[in-house]
Amino acid sequence: MSAGPSRRTVLRIAGAASLSLAAPHVARGQSAGRVVVVGGGFGGATCARYLRALAPEIGVTLVEEHDSFVTCPFSNTVIAGLNGMDFITHGFDGLAGAGVTVVRGRVASIDADGGQVVLADGSSVSFDRLVVSPGVDFKWGTIEGYDPETAEIMPHAWKAGPQTGILRRQLEDMEDGGVFLMSIPVNPFRCPPGPYERASLVAHYLKTHKPRSKIVLIDAKDSFSKQPLFMEGWEQLYPGMIEWLPFADTGYVLRVEPETKTVVSEFGRHSGDVVNLIPPQRAADLAVDGGLTDGDEWCRIDQRTFESAVMPGVHVLGDAAIAGAMPKSGFSASSQGKSCALALAAILQDEEPPEPSLINTCYSLVAPDYGISVADVFHLADDGTLKAVEGAGGVSPPNAGPEFRASEADYARGWYRSMMTDLYG
Numbered sequence: 001m002s003a004g005p006s007r008r009t010v011l012r013i014a015g016a017a018s019l020s021l022a023a024p025h026v027a028r029g030q031s032a033g034r035v036v037v038v039g040g041g042f043g044g045a046t047c048a049r050y051l052r053a054l055a056p057e058i059g060v061t062l063v064e065e066h067d068s069f070v071t072c073p074f075s076n077t078v079i080a081g082l083n084g085m086d087f088i089t090h091g092f093d094g095l096a097g098a099g100v101t102v103v104r105g106r107v108a109s110i111d112a113d114g115g116q117v118v119l120a121d122g123s124s125v126s127f128d129r130l131v132v133s134p135g136v137d138f139k140w141g142t143i144e145g146y147d148p149e150t151a152e153i154m155p156h157a158w159k160a161g162p163q164t165g166i167l168r169r170q171l172e173d174m175e176d177g178g179v180f181l182m183s184i185p186v187n188p189f190r191c192p193p194g195p196y197e198r199a200s201l202v203a204h205y206l207k208t209h210k211p212r213s214k215i216v217l218i219d220a221k222d223s224f225s226k227q228p229l230f231m232e233g234w235e236q237l238y239p240g241m242i243e244w245l246p247f248a249d250t251g252y253v254l255r256v257e258p259e260t261k262t263v264v265s266e267f268g269r270h271s272g273d274v275v276n277l278i279p280p281q282r283a284a285d286l287a288v289d290g291g292l293t294d295g296d297e298w299c300r301i302d303q304r305t306f307e308s309a310v311m312p313g314v315h316v317l318g319d320a321a322i323a324g325a326m327p328k329s330g331f332s333a334s335s336q337g338k339s340c341a342l343a344l345a346a347i348l349q350d351e352e353p354p355e356p357s358l359i360n361t362c363y364s365l366v367a368p369d370y371g372i373s374v375a376d377v378f379h380l381a382d383d384g385t386l387k388a389v390e391g392a393g394g395v396s397p398p399n400a401g402p403e404f405r406a407s408e409a410d411y412a413r414g415w416y417r418s419m420m421t422d423l424y425g
């Protein structure tokens with residue numbers, strides 16, 4: 001049985017998200033158009049599934065390059081040996097069961113005027129409205145010597161899948177007393193707290209299995225997400241193990257020397273036994289090559305409907321889009337997917353898209369039984385951008401006791417379970 005959202009659940013969630021929301025009326029048995037969604041990750045899978053539940057008369061086709069989706073959330077637990085790859089791998093049968101037509105293939109180009117996407121095999125899928133949620137790609141070439149081939153030696157593991165496995169194996173092979181070196185990119189990038197969660201869980205693994213080892217973080221920033229909470233946890237759980245070098249101490253990373261696993265920055269050379277190099281990022285190739293970034297790195301959108309500012313009829317969700325103050329997270333992308341589904345159901349019925357109200361909660365594990373979080377609610381401000389509602393969010397308190405931290409770790413696991421059930425069944 002599919003555990004996805006029923007029409008009633010969707011309307012309840014939508015109602016809870018915004019009291020001013022009027023659910024669009026879609027008459028049963030009437031064809032209300034065809035929506036194609038590209039990308040079966042957080043934004044795309046949510047949008048496809050909720051649009052079907054909300055307006056069954058709309059034909060929804062999901063086009064996804066891969067057989068299954070491997071989530072970045074909880075991939076740090078795989079790197080740390082707490083879970084296997086199967087834990088973060090999800091198929092698309094649940095979406096198909098919910099009435100979404102799932103097409104496997106890579107979209108090579110977007111023909112917005114002709115209302116179709118063209119796949120790499122030459123076939124095409126027609127749409128009345130298109131949604132793309134393709135995630136990020138890397139700015140190869142900004143760090144001399146770092147390319148997809150070098151990433152096999154110095155993995156980024158910033159797209160979950162084979163890269164996650166490479167980093168896990170390198171960590172397992174590292175001698176006790178070795179150095180795990182991580183290079184962290186400039187903003188904006190996918191999952192602002194992700195590198196620091198990874199450092200924490202790698203520290204947990206090393207403390208348990210190779211306690212003489214060290215972690216060095218070279219950061220392209222002078223401060224980071226949930227910094228006081230991470231640092232409090234590191235001091236308590238891993239004293240002396242993690243060294244964080246801010247931008248002021250390192251400058252930009254200029255080049256890598258894979259033969260010696262060395263990262264050369266403006267102010268120094270850093271070598272590691274395992275080097276996790278997370279490169280600078282931009283919207284995914286599909287968005288850039290498809291003309292959705294308008295020569296920029298990210299996609300500008302109407303933040304009420306997620307419709308592209310440069311390509312009418314095409315909506316952009318998730319990491320690829322500039323969505324005001326919303327961070328590039330899976331939770332944000334999923335919340336945007338629900339909001340966009342509501343907007344599309346309205347637009348296809350010639351109705352006014354509702355006022356969006358979105359949420360993001362970002363849990364991070366500092367250890368398996370030590371969680372921290374930050375949460376925000378976002379609304380459309382008068383200037384048309386999504387802003388955090390003052391007083392509606394919050395961050396975990398400092399100096400909380402072990403029971404509090406253990407509960408937050410449980411909430412993090414609960415969040416992942418319910419999100420995966422909601423999206424993939």
Ligand SMILES: Cc1cc2nc3c(=O)[nH]c(=O)nc-3n(C[C@H](O)[C@H](O)[C@H](O)COP(=O)(O)OP(=O)(O)OC[C@H]3O[C@@H](n4cnc5c(N)ncnc54)[C@H](O)[C@@H]3O)c2cc1C
Nearest residue numbers: 039041042043065072073107134135191318319329330331
């Ligand atoms: C280590 C790490 C930990 C993280 N932890 C968290 C967390 O705890 N909580 C959280 O909320 N977020 C977390 N994130 C962030 C989260 O993974 C992303 O923000 C989220 O995946 C973005 O969703 P998206 O829909 O934009 O892209 P994705 O989820 O990446 O989905 C993009 C999909 O599009 C497909 N695609 C791309 N191009 C094409 C094409 N041309 N044709 C067909 N298909 C295509 C891809 O195959 C992919 O399936 C983490 C990220 C990392 C790296």
